[in-house]
Amino acid sequence: MSDDLNSIIEVAKATMTKAITHLEGELAKIRAGKASPIMLDGIVADYYGSPTPIAQIANITTMDARTISVQPWEKNMLQVIERAIIAANIGINPQNDGVIIRLFLPPLTEERRRDLVKKCGGEGEHAKVSIRNIRRDAIEQIKKLQKDGASEDECKDAETEAQAVTDKFTVLVEKHLAAKEVEIMVV
Numbered sequence: 001m002s003d004d005l006n007s008i009i010e011v012a013k014a015t016m017t018k019a020i021t022h023l024e025g026e027l028a029k030i031r032a033g034k035a036s037p038i039m040l041d042g043i044v045a046d047y048y049g050s051p052t053p054i055a056q057i058a059n060i061t062t063m064d065a066r067t068i069s070v071q072p073w074e075k076n077m078l079q080v081i082e083r084a085i086i087a088a089n090i091g092i093n094p095q096n097d098g099v100i101i102r103l104f105l106p107p108l109t110e111e112r113r114r115d116l117v118k119k120c121g122g123e124g125e126h127a128k129v130s131i132r133n134i135r136r137d138a139i140e141q142i143k144k145l146q147k148d149g150a151s152e153d154e155c156k157d158a159e160t161e162a163q164a165v166t167d168k169f170t171v172l173v174e175k176h177l178a179a180k181e182v183e184i185m186v187v
Contacts, residue, residue: 004145005158012138012162016131016169023127023173027180030116030123035062035105040070045077045084054081063102070094070101108184116184124177128170135166 028038037060044051054060058072058081070085072078082101085094095102108116139159146155 002145002150002154005142005150005154008138008141008145009158009161009165012134013165015134016165019127019130019134020169020172020176022130023123023176026123027120027176030120030180030184034065035068035103037062037068039068039090040085043084043088043090045080047077047080054084057081066105066107068103068105070103071099072101075099113184117181120177120180120184124173127173131166131169131173135162138162 025041028036029041037055040054040060043054045054045057046052047057054070057074057077058070061069061071063069070081072081078096078098078101082094082096085092085101085103092103092105095104139162142150142155142158142162146152
């Protein structure tokens with residue numbers, strides 16, 4: 001294959017890898033019964049007028065399998081962080097004792113576990129759509145090169161390679177979803 005075709009395939013692989021990384025991040029945010037500081041990623045609090053991630057203004061730790069503690073660097077940030085957690089609507093009510101905020105994760109019911117699995121499936125579908133869009137863009141670029149004079153056989157081989165890469169990444173998405181489903185459904 002020519003260098004142009006190889007570069008199209010390599011760019012597609014790199015972009016698909018980013019889609020998988022994004023999926024892993026989104027799946028990590030979905031709680032599977034045990035407490036994890038990652039659950040608070042993406043929640044921002046108003047820190048003296050600028051939206052700041054909670055992890056940058058407080059110490060976030062897991063006290064045990066069902067409890068997350070948030071200890072702000074400054075005491076006056078307790079209320080602000082508490083409001084940010086409530087506004088994020090992650091399904092956990094913060095308990096503020098004046099020094100530290102505790103988040104107690106209730107045990108998951110069977111129905112809630114099934115909802116979380118569905119949510120994971122939705123994230124997986126987003127990842128698959130993203131991967132298919134990357135494949136479509138790569139094939140369009142390959143066809144454009146073919147119109148510009150690239151060998152038809154090389155272009156067909158490149159399209160086959162793009163499909164093989166897509167299939168590989170789709171299987172990877174399925175593996176991530178299966179692992180997360182097992183993690184969620186284990187009582």
